[in-house]
Amino acid sequence: MILVYDGTFEGFLTLVHEVYYKKYVPHAITKEVPHANLVDTIVEIHYDALQSQKVFQGLKKGFDKKHVDLILHMFLCDHEDFELDLLAYIQLGFKNKKELYNINHPSVFYLQNLQKELLRHYHKYSGFLRFEELEDGTPYAKVKSKFSLVYLLGRHFAKRLNNQNFIIHDVERALACVKAEGDIDIKEVSSYEAPQVSQNEEKFQKLWQTFFQVIAIETRENKALQRQLVPLVYRTYMNEFSAL
Amino acid sequence: MKKDIYAKMQILSDSAKYDVSCSSSGSENNYKTGELGATHNSGICHTFSADGRCISLLKVLLTNYCIYDCAYCINRASNDIPRAAFSPRELADITINFYKRNYIEGLFLSSGIIESENRTTEMMLRVLEILRFEYKFNGYIHVKLIPGSDAVLIDKVVRLASRVSSNIELPSDASLKLLAPNKTKEKVLQPLKLARDLSLERTEKPIGMSTQLIVGATPESDFDILKLSSVLYDKALLKRVYYSAYIPVNDDKNLPALVNKPPLLREHRLYQADWLLRFYGFGYDELLSQERPHLDEALDPKTIWAMQNLHLFPVEINTASKEELIRIPGIGIRGAHKILSARRFQRLTFEDLSKLKISLKRARYFITCHREFQKEVPLYEETLRRALTTPQKGYMPNLFDVSGITGEL
Numbered sequence: 001m002i003l004v005y006d007g008t009f010e011g012f013l014t015l016v017h018e019v020y021y022k023k024y025v026p027h028a029i030t031k032e033v034p035h036a037n038l039v040d041t042i043v044e045i046h047y048d049a050l051q052s053q054k055v056f057q058g059l060k061k062g063f064d065k066k067h068v069d070l071i072l073h074m075f076l077c078d079h080e081d082f083e084l085d086l087l088a089y090i091q092l093g094f095k096n097k098k099e100l101y102n103i104n105h106p107s108v109f110y111l112q113n114l115q116k117e118l119l120r121h122y123h124k125y126s127g128f129l130r131f132e133e134l135e136d137g138t139p140y141a142k143v144k145s146k147f148s149l150v151y152l153l154g155r156h157f158a159k160r161l162n163n164q165n166f167i168i169h170d171v172e173r174a175l176a177c178v179k180a181e182g183d184i185d186i187k188e189v190s191s192y193e194a195p196q197v198s199q200n201e202e203k204f205q206k207l208w209q210t211f212f213q214v215i216a217i218e219t220r221e222n223k224a225l226q227r228q229l230v231p232l233v234y235r236t237y238m239n240e241f242s243a244l
Numbered sequence: 245m246k247k248d249i250y251a252k253m254q255i256l257s258d259s260a261k262y263d264v265s266c267s268s269s270g271s272e273n274n275y276k277t278g279e280l281g282a283t284h285n286s287g288i289c290h291t292f293s294a295d296g297r298c299i300s301l302l303k304v305l306l307t308n309y310c311i312y313d314c315a316y317c318i319n320r321a322s323n324d325i326p327r328a329a330f331s332p333r334e335l336a337d338i339t340i341n342f343y344k345r346n347y348i349e350g351l352f353l354s355s356g357i358i359e360s361e362n363r364t365t366e367m368m369l370r371v372l373e374i375l376r377f378e379y380k381f382n383g384y385i386h387v388k389l390i391p392g393s394d395a396v397l398i399d400k401v402v403r404l405a406s407r408v409s410s411n412i413e414l415p416s417d418a419s420l421k422l423l424a425p426n427k428t429k430e431k432v433l434q435p436l437k438l439a440r441d442l443s444l445e446r447t448e449k450p451i452g453m454s455t456q457l458i459v460g461a462t463p464e465s466d467f468d469i470l471k472l473s474s475v476l477y478d479k480a481l482l483k484r485v486y487y488s489a490y491i492p493v494n495d496d497k498n499l500p501a502l503v504n505k506p507p508l509l510r511e512h513r514l515y516q517a518d519w520l521l522r523f524y525g526f527g528y529d530e531l532l533s534q535e536r537p538h539l540d541e542a543l544d545p546k547t548i549w550a551m552q553n554l555h556l557f558p559v560e561i562n563t564a565s566k567e568e569l570i571r572i573p574g575i576g577i578r579g580a581h582k583i584l585s586a587r588r589f590q591r592l593t594f595e596d597l598s599k600l601k602i603s604l605k606r607a608r609y610f611i612t613c614h615r616e617f618q619k620e621v622p623l624y625e626e627t628l629r630r631a632l633t634t635p636q637k638g639y640m641p642n643l644f645d646v647s648g649i650t651g652e653l
Binding site: 101102103104106109113123126127128129130131132133139141157159160161162163164200203204206207208210211212213214215216217218219220221222223224225226228229230238240 | 249250253254257258260261262275276277278279280281282284286288289290291292293294295296297298299300302303304338341342344345346347349380383489491505506508582585586588589590596599600601
């Protein structure tokens with residue numbers, strides 16, 4: 001049996017509800033209806049606010065906070081197939097929440113590692129993200145990652161750029177975290193054109209690139225180590241690398 | 245001639261690059277509504293330079309003019325190099341603009357001695373004041389204290405900085421006398437002791453402090469160096485000691501002749517040993533002794549320690565305490581935590597450890613898993629050393645490699 005849901009957290013909670021009450025035993029959970037398939041039954045799950053809310057209350061009451069956080073974090077890992085494991089995880093937690101600490105359980109271990117990878121990417125990006133100053137002084141940054149990071153990054157930069165507005169733009173997902181006048185919001189970006197940067201921007205990029213090149217000690221050069229620590233995938237928008 | 249800002253940046257970061265410290269960790273999150281900047285407890289690396297070192301702070305000198313003439317230092321007075329100075333305002337502006345673009349976590353401020361120690365500290369203080377009061381900047385600021393400055397000035401700096409440091413550079417007084425005639429160990433440590441006492445008067449937790457030692461310029465052994473670090477940690481004077489493999493930047497009759505490569509492996513082993521002191525509960529005298537004063541370059545210090553203490557091994561994974569687990573070669577703090585939480589649910593076997601992604605490359609020789617143990621290598625120092633230093637199966641033969649023994653592809 002293949003279950004199909006809409007890819008959202010709420011949709012997945014509905015799925016959990018359906019699985020429990022209709023005793024489904026899926027061997028795959030997908031976000032899109034698979035093409036011609038004669039062998040499997042395909043069941044589409046439609047989001048239902050009431051059922052979803054019911055399961056969510058159950059999670060909040062029955063699970064420890066860090067396990068609820070893990071479940072939420074999974075929906076930022078949109079390139080991974082975590083659904084079957086997550087279903088097993090939630091079922092396990094409803095049976096006995098202490099079992100969620102058992103890292104010998106393959107689903108628990110897999111999801112914990114996936115969460116760790118997500119948070120590692122987020123942590124790297126909290127350092128590797130590069131803002132450019134727009135004409136009106138707003139810092140604007142682009143991000144490209146296999147995880148959806150604008151939520152986490154938005155929260156991080158809301159603290160440190162507390163007296164600034166800012167925009168963090170995930171170009172591939174067409175999502176942006178926008179902080180303006182004290183409010184912070186996630187917005188879908190329907191279309192955008194490359195914004196104008198301020199006059200100062202070139203000066204500080206050049207200063208930064210100068211600093212970046214000079215600070216390396218020639219006799220200790222180790223490009224392999226550098227690549228291990230800043231893998232190429234992160235470098236897309238880092239101006240100190242694009243200038244080389 | 246007046247230098248433009250890019251030339252200044254070039255000169256003053258070039259002069260600062262031999263300072264190792266670049267950590268931005270260990271401060272609590274402290275953002276304030278309506279202000280700029282916050283520190284992050286774990287520290288954040290913002291990029292890595294071509295030598296593979298983390299860049300988290302804007303590391304520059306305020307000026308590289310200097311009245312001192314230390315033999316190992318690139319900025320010594322007798323060196324003929326381009327000199328420059330930032331004005332406090334210039335440097336503060338660059339810092340804020342870098343910070344807003346998320347290039348850096350904060351500022352690492354150091355300086356050559358211009359005119360006098362006090363004059364230099366006053367200039368540095370000015371940068372701090374602009375950043376903290378005018379720009380309301382709460383990010384990380386590391387200041388290198390100037391030995392010989394007045395207590396009043398040092399107190400002001402300590403109140404505004406996130407961390408302060410003073411570099412001992414050379415691990416013994418004799419070497420200091422030889423290479424840095426204007427410095428003594430007492431003089432270098434004076435501002436740190438002062439900073440500790442001043443900040444302890446105000447809070448229970450003293451301001452974070454660090455120092456740096458040059459490795460390989462003078463004849464001190466690893467034993468001497470680790471002993472010194474250990475004493476400094478025990479006195480709660482320092483949070484970190486940095487080790488810097490000696491790189492010749494000056495010709496001086498008292499310095500070792502030019503070497504081709506800095507002793508990077510020795511530096512690496514010292515850091516490993518330093519970690520064992522700070523996080524694994526080892527004493528320096530467990531790792532080294534007068535008779536064995538140097539760390540082994542072929543194997544890491546924990547493995548060496550284990551081979552000297554084979555009577556403590558093998559350790560049973562399912563019953564050992566956390567303190568025993570972290571002393572097993574190849575198992576770190578994270579690995580120990582995984583084992584502790586997994587064994588609450590079931591008895592662990594070698595296979596379970598692999599599933600938990602715990603590296604057994606070194607550990608397997610030193611553990612038993614519910615009476616199961618590896619049988620190929622007997623538990624003697626010579627056999628273990630051979631097993632640990634010869635490359636293992638991990639080697640992937642090239643498609644066209646011909647086996648030397650069988651002649652097969």
